[in-house]
Amino acid sequence: MNITSKKRNFIYLIVFLVAAFIVYVYMYTLIPVLEEEVERKIISISTTNTIEAINHTIQKNMPERDFVVTVLYNPDYRKKLKDQLSVFLTDRLQFIFLIFKDETGRYRYLLDTTAEEDVRNLLFIPLKEERDILERVYSQKIPYFMIHREIDTLGITYYVPVIQNDSVKAVLIADFSFSALKEIKSIMSTIQNAILFSIGVIIAILAVAVYYFFKNVILRQRAYIDSLTGVYNRNYLEDIRDVLDLNRYVALMLDIDYFKQINDTYGHQVGDEILKGVAKLLKKNLRDEDIIIRYGGEEFLILLKKGRDEKDNRWSLQVAQKLLNKIREFRHKDISITASIGINLDTHKARGLLDAIKKADITLYRAKRAGRNRIEIYEETDEKKGDITLAEVKEVIEKQQVVCFYQPVVDLETGSVLYFESLARIEHEGHYLPPGAFLDIIKGTFLYFKFTKLVIEYNLKQLAENPQLMISMNLSPSDFVNETILDILLSQKEETIKRIKLEVLETEDVHNYTVLKKNIERLTSAGYEIVLDDFGAGYVDFYYLTEINAKYIKIDGSVIKSIPFNQQYYKLTKHLVNFCKDINKIPIAEFVEDKKILDTLRQLKIPYGQGYYFSKPKPIEEIKKEFFL
Incomplete structure (x- = not known):
C-alpha cells in the first residue's frame, strides 16, 4: 500500500471515528433531554391539579x-x-x-x-x-x-x-x-447503556489515540497553570516542594498593595486586568528558569534561580528592586499601583520549601506593616517576634475563630453602663490576638471583608442570646461603602438596631466621601446611632464633624491619658467638650486608666468614659457574670 493510500485510509478512519463520535454524542445527550421532558410532564400533571385546588380553596x-x-x-x-x-x-x-x-x-x-x-x-x-x-x-x-x-x-x-x-x-x-422517578431512569439508562456499548468500542480507538497526548500535555498544563494570569498555581508548588533544590533558589513573596480597594472602587474586571498585567510584567522581567506562582488572590511567589557565582545575593536583591520599580511604573487606565516584597535569601537554611516560603511571607507582611511599597529581607529574629502571617490569619478566619471581647462605656457620675464596645479578637496558638496584631496585614484584601462579616455575625448572635446587651461595633470607612455589609445591617429588626451603635474608625483610606456620607445617612435613618472614634488623633476629624450625623464623639485615648499631667492636653480637652456642646454631640473619654484621670474628666463635665479603671475588655461570659447576673 503506497503512502497516498495510507493517508487516504487514515483520513477515512478519522472521518469515520469523528462521525461515530458525533452520532454517539447526539444520542447520548438526547437521552437526558427526553428523561427531563418526561419527568417534567409527570410532575406538572401531578402538581397542577393540587395547585388549582389550593387556589380554589383560598378564593372560596x-x-x-x-x-x-x-x-x-x-x-x-x-x-x-x-x-x-x-x-x-x-x-x-x-x-x-x-x-x-x-x-x-x-x-x-x-x-x-x-x-x-x-x-x-x-x-x-x-x-x-x-x-x-x-x-x-x-x-x-x-x-x-x-x-x-x-x-x-x-x-x-x-x-x-x-x-x-x-x-x-x-x-x-x-x-x-x-x-x-426510578422507572424512567431505568428505561433511559438501558437505552443509554446500549448506545454506549455499541458505539463505545469505536470511540475507544479514538480515545486511546488522543489519551496520552491529552494526559501528558493538556491536562498537566491545565492542572499547573492559573487560568487568569497564565503563571503557575499552587498545584505546581505542591508538585515541586519535595524536589526543588533550595540551595539554588531564593524565595520572594510579592503582594499588590491595597488590591481590595481597587476591586471595590473599579470593579473585579479591572482588578483581574491588573493581575494579568502584573503577571505579564513579572514574566517579561524574569528568566525562563525563574518560577512564578500565583500564591493567593493578589500575592505572587517568585523562586529566583541563583547564578553559579552568586554568593552575596546582590543579584537577587537587584532583581527584587527592579520588579518593585517596574510595578511602580505600571499603569492600567491611569490606575497606578505599588507592591510590597518580602525576600528570604537563606532558603538553604530552611527545613523545606514551605518553611522557606513561610519566612518570606512573614517578611512580606513586615513590609506591609512598615507602610507598604517596599522590600524587606528576612532575618532569623523575625519569627521570634511572634508575627502572624497572612496564611495563618486566613486559616483562622476560614475556621471562623473570631470572637469579641466587650468593654463597658460608663456614666462617670452614676457608674451605670451606657453600652459595651465590641472589640474583635482572633484565636492563635492558644491566645487571643487584638486587631493591632493582624488587622494591618489583611487591610486591602478580601480577608478583611470576611473578618468584618464574622465580627458582625458574632455580635448579632450575642444580641439575640442576651436581651440586656447594648453594644457598639467598630467599622472602617471601607465597611460603610461595602454594599454587602450595608445590606446585613439594614436587614436587622428595629429592636435589634436600637441596641447597636456603629463606631466610625478614623483612617486615611477614605476614597469616596459622598458614598460614605450617603450610606451612614441610610443607617441613621434605619435607627443606628453613630459614634466618631479616636477624635483628635486623625486626619479627617473636621470632615466627620461637619458631614457625618454622629450622636457621640470619642476623644482619643492619647489625649485623655495625658490631661492630668499636661496643661496643653487639658485645655484641648476642655475646648473639645465645649465644642461638643455647641454642636450637640456627646463626648466620651477613652483610656480612663486611673482615678486621677476620672476626677479630671468629672471636673471637665465629660459624661461618659471607658478604660481599664472600670473594666478590661472581657469575653461575653465574664461580662454576663459581672454585669447581668
Missing part, C-alpha cells in the same frame, strides 16, 4: 375585607385558612405558605402552614431568581413555577397570585419534592 374563602388585613388581624379566619390549606400537605407537598409585599416593597410572611409559631409580618428574603419571579407574578397576575434538580430528588416551587378585586394581594408559594 376570600373575605369581603382586604385579604392581607384579614389574615393578619383576624385570628379565626387565619386559623381556618391554615387548617384548610394544611389538608393539602403530603410527603410530596411539604410546604405551603403565603407572602405579601409591604408598602416599602419588602416581602413578608402572611401565613405558613408548617410553622408552629406565628410568622406574620416576618421578613421573607427571596433568592435573586425568586425576586424576579415574584415581581412578574405581581405585575402579570399569572402563576409561575421553578424546577429544582438535585441528585436524588426533583423539586418544583409554584408562585401563584392571590387575586382579590382584580388586584394581587399576596402570593401563594408551594414546594413539591419528588424522589427521582
